Amino acid sequence: MKTEIIAVGSELLTPDFQDTNSLFLTTGLNGIGLGVSFKTVVGDDECDLARVFRTALGRSRLILCMGGLGPTEDDRTRETLAKVLGLNLVFRKDILARIRERFRRRGMDMPPSNCKQCYVIEGAEVLDNPNGTAPGLWLAAARHRIALLPGPPREIRPMFENHVLPRLAANGTGLMVRREIRLTGLGESSMESLMKPVYAAVPAGISVTTLASPGDLSIHLTYRGAAPRAAAETSLDGLEKKIREALSPWIYSLNGDNLEAVVGSLLKEKGKTVACAESCTGGLLGHRLTGVPGSSAYFLESAVVYSNAAKTRRLGVPKALLEKHGAVSAAAARAMAVGVRKTSRSDIGLSVTGIAGPDGGTTRKPVGLVYIALAHAKGTAVTRNHFFGGRAQVKAQSSQKALDILRKFLIKGT
Amino acid sequence: MKTEIIAVGSELLTPDFQDTNSLFLTTGLNGIGLGVSFKTVVGDDECDLARVFRTALGRSRLILCMGGLGPTEDDRTRETLAKVLGLNLVFRKDILARIRERFRRRGMDMPPSNCKQCYVIEGAEVLDNPNGTAPGLWLAAARHRIALLPGPPREIRPMFENHVLPRLAANGTGLMVRREIRLTGLGESSMESLMKPVYAAVPAGISVTTLASPGDLSIHLTYRGAAPRAAAETSLDGLEKKIREALSPWIYSLNGDNLEAVVGSLLKEKGKTVACAESCTGGLLGHRLTGVPGSSAYFLESAVVYSNAAKTRRLGVPKALLEKHGAVSAAAARAMAVGVRKTSRSDIGLSVTGIAGPDGGTTRKPVGLVYIALAHAKGTAVTRNHFFGGRAQVKAQSSQKALDILRKFLIKGT
Numbered sequence: 001m002k003t004e005i006i007a008v009g010s011e012l013l014t015p016d017f018q019d020t021n022s023l024f025l026t027t028g029l030n031g032i033g034l035g036v037s038f039k040t041v042v043g044d045d046e047c048d049l050a051r052v053f054r055t056a057l058g059r060s061r062l063i064l065c066m067g068g069l070g071p072t073e074d075d076r077t078r079e080t081l082a083k084v085l086g087l088n089l090v091f092r093k094d095i096l097a098r099i100r101e102r103f104r105r106r107g108m109d110m111p112p113s114n115c116k117q118c119y120v121i122e123g124a125e126v127l128d129n130p131n132g133t134a135p136g137l138w139l140a141a142a143r144h145r146i147a148l149l150p151g152p153p154r155e156i157r158p159m160f161e162n163h164v165l166p167r168l169a170a171n172g173t174g175l176m177v178r179r180e181i182r183l184t185g186l187g188e189s190s191m192e193s194l195m196k197p198v199y200a201a202v203p204a205g206i207s208v209t210t211l212a213s214p215g216d217l218s219i220h221l222t223y224r225g226a227a228p229r230a231a232a233e234t235s236l237d238g239l240e241k242k243i244r245e246a247l248s249p250w251i252y253s254l255n256g257d258n259l260e261a262v263v264g265s266l267l268k269e270k271g272k273t274v275a276c277a278e279s280c281t282g283g284l285l286g287h288r289l290t291g292v293p294g295s296s297a298y299f300l301e302s303a304v305v306y307s308n309a310a311k312t313r314r315l316g317v318p319k320a321l322l323e324k325h326g327a328v329s330a331a332a333a334r335a336m337a338v339g340v341r342k343t344s345r346s347d348i349g350l351s352v353t354g355i356a357g358p359d360g361g362t363t364r365k366p367v368g369l370v371y372i373a374l375a376h377a378k379g380t381a382v383t384r385n386h387f388f389g390g391r392a393q394v395k396a397q398s399s400q401k402a403l404d405i406l407r408k409f410l411i412k413g414t
Numbered sequence: 415m416k417t418e419i420i421a422v423g424s425e426l427l428t429p430d431f432q433d434t435n436s437l438f439l440t441t442g443l444n445g446i447g448l449g450v451s452f453k454t455v456v457g458d459d460e461c462d463l464a465r466v467f468r469t470a471l472g473r474s475r476l477i478l479c480m481g482g483l484g485p486t487e488d489d490r491t492r493e494t495l496a497k498v499l500g501l502n503l504v505f506r507k508d509i510l511a512r513i514r515e516r517f518r519r520r521g522m523d524m525p526p527s528n529c530k531q532c533y534v535i536e537g538a539e540v541l542d543n544p545n546g547t548a549p550g551l552w553l554a555a556a557r558h559r560i561a562l563l564p565g566p567p568r569e570i571r572p573m574f575e576n577h578v579l580p581r582l583a584a585n586g587t588g589l590m591v592r593r594e595i596r597l598t599g600l601g602e603s604s605m606e607s608l609m610k611p612v613y614a615a616v617p618a619g620i621s622v623t624t625l626a627s628p629g630d631l632s633i634h635l636t637y638r639g640a641a642p643r644a645a646a647e648t649s650l651d652g653l654e655k656k657i658r659e660a661l662s663p664w665i666y667s668l669n670g671d672n673l674e675a676v677v678g679s680l681l682k683e684k685g686k687t688v689a690c691a692e693s694c695t696g697g698l699l700g701h702r703l704t705g706v707p708g709s710s711a712y713f714l715e716s717a718v719v720y721s722n723a724a725k726t727r728r729l730g731v732p733k734a735l736l737e738k739h740g741a742v743s744a745a746a747a748r749a750m751a752v753g754v755r756k757t758s759r760s761d762i763g764l765s766v767t768g769i770a771g772p773d774g775g776t777t778r779k780p781v782g783l784v785y786i787a788l789a790h791a792k793g794t795a796v797t798r799n800h801f802f803g804g805r806a807q808v809k810a811q812s813s814q815k816a817l818d819i820l821r822k823f824l825i826k827g828t
Contacts, residue, residue, distance in 0.1 A: 002462075003772075011623065012621065013440065013449065013450045013451070013453065014440060014444075014634075014636075015437045015438070015440045015444065015592075015621045015634075016437075016438060016625050016634050017623070018432070023429045023430075023432060026427065026428060026429045027429040030428075036427045037427070037456070037457065037462055038455065038460070038462065038466070039427065039454070039455035039456075040453070040454050040455075041453035041454075042451070042452055042453075043451065048416075048473075049453055051473050052452070055469050059462075059465050078733070114632055119443040135741055178428075179747060187522075188484065188485070188486070189485045189524075189527055189528055190486055190525060192486045192525070192527045193525045193526070199487055199785070207424070209423075209424040209425055209488060211423075211425045211431070212484075212566070213566070214568075217533070220424075220425065220428070221503065227575070229501040237722075256664055269488070270633070271520065275724075276718075278697070280704075281672070281701070282697075282701050282703070282704025282705070282709075282713075282716075283696075283697030283698060283700025283704065283716050283718060284697060284701040284702075285697065285701075286692075286696045286718040286720075287695070287696050287697035287809075288697075289696065289697075290694075290695075290696025290697065290718075290720065290770075290809075291696070291805065292807075293771070293772055293805060294772060294773065295696075295720075296721070299696075299720050299722060300694075300719070300720060300721045301718050301719050301720050301728070302697050302699060302715035302716075302718035302720075303715070303717060303718070303728070304690075304704075304715050304717070304718060305712060305714075305715050306700075306704065306710055306713050306715050306824065307710070307714045307715060309714070309716035309758075309759070310689075310758060313757070313758075314715070314757075315717065331626075343727070344723075344729075345722060346725075356704075357707070358707055359707060359708065361485070386520075388545075390568065391705070391707060392705065393568060395701075395705075408624055
C-alpha cells in the first residue's frame with residue numbers, strides 16, 4: 001500500500017517555513033510497518049490542490065493530508081477534495097454546537113467564518129480535535145483511505161495518534177524494523193565499491209540506503225514485510241554481518257549513535273579522561289564531546305588556544321617552536337596534545353591545529369591542512385590531514401577525524 | 415510559469431532527514447520573481463521517480479530536481495528522467511577526465527562506480543560542480559526547463575547560483591525584494607503583541623512573516639510586484655522603521671547576519687579582544703565566535719573548563735569559592751570571567767556556567783539555570799538565567815545570551 005503525505009499551505013512554499021509534521025507522521029506510520037512513498041507540498045490554490053489530490057489518488061492508497069481546514073478564505077482542502085471525489089458536503093449541527101461551545105468557554109461568540117468548518121464530506125467520519133476548532137475527516141473508500149487533518153502540530157499530533165493510527169493498525173499492515181550503521185574515514189564512492197558484494201545478496205524484504213555528509217556516512221537497513229519480528233531481526237543480523245565484514249575498519253556505530261556518544265561510552269568503559277587543545281576547530285570538539293549527557297565523567301576541559309600567545313601560555317608550546325614550524329605544523333600539534341595532557345592531568349590529550357579558511361592558506365600550507373595529535377602515557381601520535389570544503393566543513397571534518405582517532409586509540413586499548 | 419521542486423532520496427522519507435535545499439532554492443527563485451507551486455519528495459525507487467517526473471511534466475514548466483546523481487546503485491535520477499523523456503544517455507569523456515583529475519588531486523584512483531556520472535541526457539547542457547563529482551544537467555525543451563542538481567547543500571548551492579539562476583533570470587518575471595530582521599531576548603508571543611500596530615499598517619505588495627527558534631527570532635519582509643526597485647525599497651524602509659520603533663531593544667541585525675557575525679564586526683570596529691571561559695556550553699561559544707572568517711583578529715581563546723580542577727588551575731577560581739557557592743553560581747561565573755580576562759590578557763572576559771541537563775539539577779539549582787558574566791577593565795557584570803528545553807537547547811540559548819550580552823556591552827561603548 002503506497003502512502004503519500006500532502007502538506008497544504010502557501011507559507012510552506014516560502015523560504016521561511018517547512019513542513020515538519022510529516023516527520024512525526026512517518027515515525028508513527030513506520031511503527032506499524034508502513035513506509036512513505038511520496039511527500040507533496042502545495043499552496044492554498046484550489047486548482048493546484050485539486051491536481052495534487054488527483055495525482056495522489058492515482059498513485060497512493062493511503063493519503064494523509066494536513067492543513068487548509070481552518071476558517072479563513074484560503075482554507076480549501078475540504079471543499080477541493082469533495083469536488084475531486086464528486087461527493088457532496090453535508091452541514092453537521094453537532095460540529096457547530098461543539099465549536100460554539102469552545103468559543104463560549106473562552107467568553108467569545110463564534111465568528112461566522114467558522115461555519116465552514118461544520119461541513120463534512122458525505123460518508124466521512126469526523127475526527128475530534130481537542131486542541132482546535134477544525135475537526136479532521138477520515139474517508140475509507142473502496143481503494144483509498146484518506147485522512148484530512150489540521151496543520152498546527154499540537155492539533156495534528158493527538159488526532160493522528162488517537163484516531164488515525166488505530167484505524168490503520170486495525171488492519172495490521174506488517175512489520176517495519178530499521179537499523180542504522182554509521183561510518184567515518186571513507187569516501188562515498190569507496191564505500192559503494194566495497195558494498196558491491198553486499199548489494200548482490202540483500203535478503204528479500206530488506207532495503208538498503210546510504211547517506212553521506214562531510215566526514216560521515218550512514219547505511220540504513222529497513223525490513224518491511226509480514227515476517228515475525230524474530231525472523232526479521234535474524235535476516236537483518238545476517239546482512240549487518242556482511243556489511244561489517246566489508247567495512248569494519250570504518251564502522252563506528254551499529255545503532256545509529258553519533259561519534260561523540262560512541263567515544264563517550266568507550267572513555268567511560270575504559271575509565272579514561274580526556275582533555276582537548278583546539279585551534280582551528282575553535283571549541284567544536286569540546287562542544288561535541290559535551291553534547292553527550294554525563295560527559296563530565298570523562299571530559300575535563302578543552303583549551304581553545306586560538307592565538308599563539310594562548311598556545312604558549314596555556315599549554316607551554318615553546319614560542320621558538322611556533323616561530324620555526326608555525327602554529328599549523330606536526331610539531332605544534334604534538335606540543336599542544338602533550339601540553340594539554342600535562343596541564344590538565346588527563347589520561348589523554350587530543351589536539352587539532354589547521355587552516356579552516358577561507359583565508360590564511362599558502363601553497364605549502366593550503367586551506368584545509370589540519371594536524372591532529374593524540375598524547376597518552378606511552379607516547380604521542382600525529383596525523384596530517386587535508387580536508388576540502390568551506391570553513392564550516394573543515395571544522396566539522398577536523399572534529400570528526402579527531403574523535404575517530406580517539407575512538408581507535410581507545411579500542412586498541414593501548 | 416508553474417515551478418516544481420523535486421527532492422529525490424529514500425532518506426528524505428524517513429523520520430530522520432528532511433529536504434532543506436528547497437528553502438534555499440526558493441529564496442533564489444523568489445529573488446527573480448518566481449514562486450514555487452509544488453514541492454515533491456520521492457525515494458530512490460525508479461518506478462516512483464518516473465511517476466513523479468511524469469506528474470511534474472504535466473503540471474509545471476520549470477522543474478528543479480535534486481539528488482540521485484551520485485555514483486551509487488540507488489542513484490537513478492539521470493537514467494529515469496531520460497527514460498521518461500524517451501531520450502538517450504551519452505557518455506562524455508570530458509566528464510570522465512574531470513572526475514579522474516579530481517581523484518588524482520587527492521592522490522586516489524577513480525573507483526569504477528563513478529563512471530555512471532559521465533552519462534548525460536542527449537541535448538542537455540552540463541553544469542559544472544566544483545565541490546563534488548556529480549555534474550548537473552540543464553535541459554531546455556520546448557515547453558519545459560529542467561535542472562538536475564546534486565543533493566549535498568555545498569554542491570547544489572553554488573551550482574544553483576552560478577548556473578541555474580542566471581539562465582532563469584534571463585527572462586525576468588517581476589521584482590521580489592526580501593529583508594530579514596533578527597532579534598533575541600524576546601518571546602514569540604510578546605513579539606506578536608508588540609507587532610500588532612505594525613501588522614495594521616503593512617504597505618501593499620509587502621508580506622511579513624515571522625520565524626522563531628530557541629533564543630532567536632526573525633522577521634522576514636518580502637516585496638513582490640511590478641514597482642521599480644527604488645519604490646519597493648522605500649516602502650520596505652518605512653515598514654522597517656516601524657518595526658525598529660516597536661522592537662529596537664531586541665533587534666541585533668537588519669540584514670540577516672547572525673549574532674556572532676554582528677559581535678565580530680563590533681569587536682573589530684571597537685578594536686577590542688575577547689576570551690571566553692565556558693563550562694556548560696562546552697566550547698559552543700568559541701565554536702560560534704570562530705565560525706566567522708577573520709575571527710582571529712579579536713578572539714584570543716576559550717578556556718572550556720568543564721571540571722572544577724580546570725576552573726581553578728586555568729583561571730584561578732579559588733577552590734574555596736567553588737566549595738562554598740558551587741560551580742554553578744554568580745560567584746563562580748564572576749571569577750571565571752575575571753580569571754580568563756586576566757590570564758589571557760584580553761580586553762573582555764566572557765564566562766558561562768550552568769546546568770545543561772538532563773541530569774544534575776536540584777530544586778535550588780534546576781536544569782537550565784545558567785550564570786553569564788562579562789568582565790572588562792572597569793568591572794564585572796553577572797546575570798542569572800533560566801532556560802528551558804533539552805541539553806542542546808540550553809547550550810544554544812546560553813551561547814546566544816552570552817553573545818547578546820557582549821553585543822550590548824560593545825554598543826554601550828563602556
